[in-house]
Amino acid sequence: MRRPWSLAIRRPWNLAIVAALTLASHEALACSCVPPGDAATELKLSDAVFTGEVTALVIAPRWWRVAQIQPPSDLLTESDPRQAARVERVTIAVDQSWKGITREVVTVYTTFDCCMCGFGFQIGQQYLMYASWSKSHAAYFISACSRSKTADSAAAEISQLGQAKYDFQAGRTQIQIQQLFQKRKRD
Numbered sequence: 001m002r003r004p005w006s007l008a009i010r011r012p013w014n015l016a017i018v019a020a021l022t023l024a025s026h027e028a029l030a031c032s033c034v035p036p037g038d039a040a041t042e043l044k045l046s047d048a049v050f051t052g053e054v055t056a057l058v059i060a061p062r063w064w065r066v067a068q069i070q071p072p073s074d075l076l077t078e079s080d081p082r083q084a085a086r087v088e089r090v091t092i093a094v095d096q097s098w099k100g101i102t103r104e105v106v107t108v109y110t111t112f113d114c115c116m117c118g119f120g121f122q123i124g125q126q127y128l129m130y131a132s133w134s135k136s137h138a139a140y141f142i143s144a145c146s147r148s149k150t151a152d153s154a155a156a157e158i159s160q161l162g163q164a165k166y167d168f169q170a171g172r173t174q175i176q177i178q179q180l181f182q183k184r185k186r187d
Helices: 004-010 012-023 039-045 151-161 168-186
Strands: 048-058 087-099 105-111 126-134 139-141
Touching (some): 039 151, 048 105, 048 151, 087 126, 126 151
Parallel strands (some): 105 139
Antiparallel strands (some): 048 087, 048 126, 126 139
């Protein structure tokens, strides 16, 4: 009788393939997208366009079905758990907004499970985001199929968007400067 682990020892490439598949992130999975338009076109078509830094990510654990626990409803695509896929809740400190976002902190969502075109966010990273409003979730969703990208790789695109309607980063900076002057006056 063969032991399952003996195949991995005799054929090390089996172990490498299993490890690669296990470690693959949701970003690497297949997703078909229509290429997005240019920045001006996507500004018109998107419900929200803004820059900001990811401050928190929340997702239902992979094993939630097996454990028979019900994660918060906003972390699933459907109310019926048998048909639901996981959704990632992303909290963002908004720097600038060209459309749709009028608050300094916003929560957006992206699909997380296989082949659903979720966007791969990382905490502490800054992004230029093009979001669509989901009526069923009553929230903004960001897809890998949108023009969303890291802010570092979007410098030229950000300048193409022109003046932001809301510049929270400048507001925060101005408040910090005012606080500094007030402190110096007191000292």
